[in-house]
Amino acid sequence: MHSRLWLAAVLAVLFLPGCNNTLNPFCGSARPVPLIGSLSPSTVNFTQVEQGSVLTVKGSQFVSSSQVMINGRALSTSVVSNQVLKVTLSTGIISEPGTVKVNVLTPSGNTGDLGCSSGGKSTELALTVN
Numbered sequence: 001m002h003s004r005l006w007l008a009a010v011l012a013v014l015f016l017p018g019c020n021n022t023l024n025p026f027c028g029s030a031r032p033v034p035l036i037g038s039l040s041p042s043t044v045n046f047t048q049v050e051q052g053s054v055l056t057v058k059g060s061q062f063v064s065s066s067q068v069m070i071n072g073r074a075l076s077t078s079v080v081s082n083q084v085l086k087v088t089l090s091t092g093i094i095s096e097p098g099t100v101k102v103n104v105l106t107p108s109g110n111t112g113d114l115g116c117s118s119g120g121k122s123t124e125l126a127l128t129v130n
Contacts, residue, residue: 032061033120034104043128046097049089057085057104066106074105100127
């Protein structure tokens with residue numbers, strides 16, 4: 001009797017939506033939610049944007065499909081490591097001086113039907129363009 005209750009409890013934990021991926025053995029391929037820590041530089045002159053300045057985004061849990069987003073627009077991103085992303089700024093992305101919202105998006109994987117969380121958006125950081 002106790003073994004049935006134990007088995008039922010284990011199965012409930014493994015297959016409940018939003019389960020902790022570390023507890024669910026079927027979530028091994030789930031993509032983590034990216035965490036953003038800093039921007040380098042955090043302030044740029046608009047003339048640097050016009051010249052194609054490179055923005056480095058530092059954080060953690062980046063994967064090969066992670067993308068830098070500026071004001072909600074996903075950009076072509078170079079994934080240097082699971083902690084560093086780079087993107088080239090241009091006037092096609094930033095059209096004038098001001099504050100720009102930067103975050104990271106990792107698209108979800110194909111594990112949603114197993115009750116695994118996968119991918120997501122980081123919090124936003126502000127890039128100041130003078």
